[in-house]
């Protein structure tokens with residue numbers, strides 16, 4: 001790890017070589033010619049949008065997916081020139097910047113398409129668009145049975161270039177029948193359009209779960225996010241897909257104290273020591289994204305041994321019981337998520353303890369936590 005310019009004793013390590021490995025693992029499993037768009041929205045799921053995107057571009061990623069124009073502009077300002085799709089909605093105020101920065105817009109209604117067409121015409125450019133189809137997500141998207149008429153109307157707008165058509169699955173991880181019915185609806189639309197002479201170059205639907213579980217959802221472009229970060233959409237997939245963990249969340253012991261049996265730890269006094277023990281204070285809390293739901297439930301690694309979180313997680317500090325360790329010293333490295341010696345604490349484990357999904361756990365890690373990048377390739 002390079003010497004870094006921060007004093008904080010809590011940090012995240014991002015292994016960019018693992019991003020590369022995961023990208024290649026997924027790519028290898030796809031038929032020749034299938035393109036890959038990687039979702040780098042929400043600061044690349046907390047991993048750092050610029051660094052992760054640079055790595056993905058170096059790996060040959062065809063497209064990047066963002067949630068809003070500002071994320072796309074961050075990429076462009078950092079000289080990332082690959083195609084970028086704004087997966088979110090846009091409003092009138094975004095139109096000129098989308099076109100000027102060559103950011104592909106998701107189009108889902110006619111007035112916005114007209115606006116984009118008008119602004120593109122005035123700029124003497126073409127606006128690249130992907131049309132989003134609702135097959136059951138109920139979010140952005142034109143309802144699939146109305147989509148062919150909608151797209152025929154778009155075809156008449158001279159300053160739009162319809163590059164892509166896509167849909168999204170709400171329950172690829174839990175409901176196979178529903179997901180299959182969505183794939184059928186989407187294919188039916190593609191066929192209807194082709195009969196009417198409309199051939200759209202890129203067709204896509206597969207997030208990580210569909211990429212792994214539904215080959216007929218691949219079309220000619222897949223759209224993973226989670227798996228690129230080495231995370232599994234369901235716990236059942238752990239060990240089944242060969243993904244390398246990318247993010248480690250680390251801190252150091254900043255205080256050690258002998259605590260007698262029967263004393264209370266942290267706000268609300270929810271933990272009372274059962275024996276004479278040693279309590280370590282860690283400089284990390286929910287203000288860093290170490291969730292308060294981990295109070296009295298989480299575990300961390302110190303010197304290759306699991307140690308329980310005791311008492312409630314504070315905004316900036318968390319206590320652990322290290323009384324059972326053979327050796328423990330001030331400044332010892334503590335792994336909140338990641339590996340130490342032969343043991344691992346997965347992001348998926350934290351998600352499970354917090355009754356949520358791994359996506360949210362990595363998004364929690366706040367900007368206060370410095371990101372350190374490692375690339376062994």
Ligand SMILES: *Cc1c(COP(=O)(O)O)cnc(C)c1O
Nearest residue numbers: 039087168207208223224225226
């Ligand atoms: C975030 C996102 C993805 C990526 O999903 P994962 O489950 O992380 O693979 C794909 N498509 C859309 C529309 C998204 O918003």
